[in-house]
Amino acid sequence: MVRQRSIFSLIFGLLATFLISCGSPTVATVPPSYTAAEVAKIQEYVPGIQMVRDRSSELKNLISKGEWVKVGNFIHGPMTEARLNMTYIIPNLAKQNQAKARQISKDLLNDLVRIDQAATASNTSLAASKYKEAFTDIDKFLELVPEKSS
Numbered sequence: 001m002v003r004q005r006s007i008f009s010l011i012f013g014l015l016a017t018f019l020i021s022c023g024s025p026t027v028a029t030v031p032p033s034y035t036a037a038e039v040a041k042i043q044e045y046v047p048g049i050q051m052v053r054d055r056s057s058e059l060k061n062l063i064s065k066g067e068w069v070k071v072g073n074f075i076h077g078p079m080t081e082a083r084l085n086m087t088y089i090i091p092n093l094a095k096q097n098q099a100k101a102r103q104i105s106k107d108l109l110n111d112l113v114r115i116d117q118a119a120t121a122s123n124t125s126l127a128a129s130k131y132k133e134a135f136t137d138i139d140k141f142l143e144l145v146p147e148k149s150s
Helices: 002-022 036-043 046-054 056-065 068-092 095-120 124-144
Strands: none
Touching: 036 046, 036 068, 046 056, 046 068, 046 124, 056 068, 056 124, 068 095, 068 124, 095 124
């Protein structure tokens, strides 16, 4: 009986040692770092996106007034240009942010299509909800963009 307990103790000790050694420590993710040239290249396109972000109230007013032609013009003009700027920025982002940025850009496109469809159907409530989602997507994208270095 004593001999069995010592064998079990040895087996459990070896098993515990094996399991502990197979575990890997969690590695902290290092935030992406950009060179000054990369930041400068990215920052070329940010003002176009920020300009559209700053004009968000203009689109909201057009939707609430039901000026659907102007809503369509805003969607197909400045909003589409902002999305184009996003596609120029994405390849210059850190690898770990590129997939997320691409998804945000796709979500923005879907929101713009839905706003356009709502404008065609004169659906104020759908246009207003998709308007909020579109500018939320722009905010999410701008969070991925590195700050301008001084």
